[in-house]
Amino acid sequence: MKLETLLKNCLPLKTRGNTDIEVSGVEYNSKKVKPGALFVAIPGFKTDGRAYVFQAVAQGASAVVFEGEFFENINLPQIRVANARSALALLSEVYFGYPSQKMYVAGVTGTNGKTTLTYLAESLWKEASYKTGVVGTINTRFGNKVWPSDQTTPESRDLQEIFLTMKQAQVSHVCMEVSSHALDLHRVDGLDFDAAVFTNLTQDHLDFHRDLENYYKAKEKLFVSCLNQSSKKNRVAIVYGDDVYGQKLLKILEQKKIPNISYGFTKINQTYPEKYSLSLDGFEGRLRTSLGVLDVCVPLMGLFNVANVLACVELGIHSGLNLKQIQKGLSGCKPPPGRLEKIANKAGLSVFVDYAHTPDALKNVLTTLKALAPGKIIAVFGCGGDRDPGKRPLMGYEVGSLADVAAVTSDNPRTENPETIIDAIVPGLNRAGMSPYSQAKGYLVEPDRKKAIEKALTLAKKDDVVLIAGKGHEDYQIIGTQKFPFSDQEIVREHLGPSTPLRDHPE
Structure with a gap:
């Protein structure tokens, strides 16, 4: 692929050298650079990617992308950008062929419940015979392929490659966990979401975000930036309306005219339980949904899992399932490893x-x-x-x-x-x-x-x-x-x- 073609998507500040060259890959890890690859030097938490530019050049990089000043002693194309992490995401999106545009993609964010929701969505979609992929804290998987996860949301370049691999395997529906770190670090920039789910927000990760407001603002990006800028026509935000930050998000979604559905335990929400009973084996209940009343029997314990199921029901409906398919998918779901x-x-x-x-x-x-x-x-x-x-x-x-x-x-x-x-x-x-x-x-x-x-x-x-x-x-x-x-x-x-x-x- 031509470097010029890649650069149209990332709006460089300035370039030096000939950009009319072929690029054979996109990498952010200098150790993985092969001859012809484009190296993107992203800022790290301990070291700056600029420190690895010379190693990438020695391994055959065809060009380098970075923040800051040009290198005077490198004789190959150099591209200065305002944000190297954002550039990596947008360059990877183009290089791997916009794979998320070809499938239904749901992103789940919130302090708690992300993993369980992805497992629930997987159960529903499999029941409907959809080829399903999951990206999350425990692993990344589709079909009979499973990769252990080092982080909840992979780096943008790796994420785009995962989506391409899924697309090539005819995966049609993907549910992924989207962490607040990933949103602040631009890992999901360029992904085309059909749906985004907000589960809740309580104290966590304040070593990174410093305070709850910053933590919330990171989560908000999935909706006001990623979902809002998605190329998908039928988009929806599914938000837990009984959460203070969920209510704040719903107001913003209304202001920006982003389609949304609220769920929770109170009737101010569009989706809520009319009745339910809990046991050590799970829960039974009658749910009021956007398609009508749904009776469920779910082998997941706890009130918080009632909320997770409410969100997943609306996600299932938005992705094209009927209530019978949802009911059967919920009854056959299994608790994720290490979740009660x-x-x-x-x-x-x-x-x-x-x-x-x-x-x-x-x-x-x-x-x-x-x-x-x-x-x-x-x-x-x-x-x-x-x-x-x-x-x-x-x-x-x-x-x-x-x-x-x-x-x-x-x-x-x-x-x-x-x-x-x-x-x-x-x-x-x-x-x-x-x-x-x-x-x-x-x-x-x-x-x-x-x-x-x-x-x-x-x-x-x-x-x-x-x-x-x-x-x-x-x-x-x-x-x-x-x-x-x-x-x-x-x-x-x-x-x-x-x-x-x-x-x-x-x-």
């Missing part, structure tokens, strides 16, 4: 692993379990290192308010001292009125996550519920800068093996 995942065990204990790693997510999960558990709630949790320290006491408060026993431990401590993280959590437990463990209640501290899980399981009786929160589907633990194999699920299975008797012992 019940771990079967011979001990007969109710043990759940969940990804809840924000105050609101912990509150939702614990409220669900507390309403359904006949015995005590025992929660194992920690907070990630090098991430939003402000939420640590808030998470402690939610656990202290709703659990009977808490085992405070490590999550992914990264480069922080685990005990420093725990010290920031404990004041929240104390504020909620929880004291150090005594007489079968209170909190205990165990920085070793494996030992903390085992201690919680040892304390549990037959009617108790154990929640192991924070890591969900993750099969690793990050200590320092290294990943070590670690699975909450496997720790439970190892501890509650076939030889473990059903217990109902005194404390």
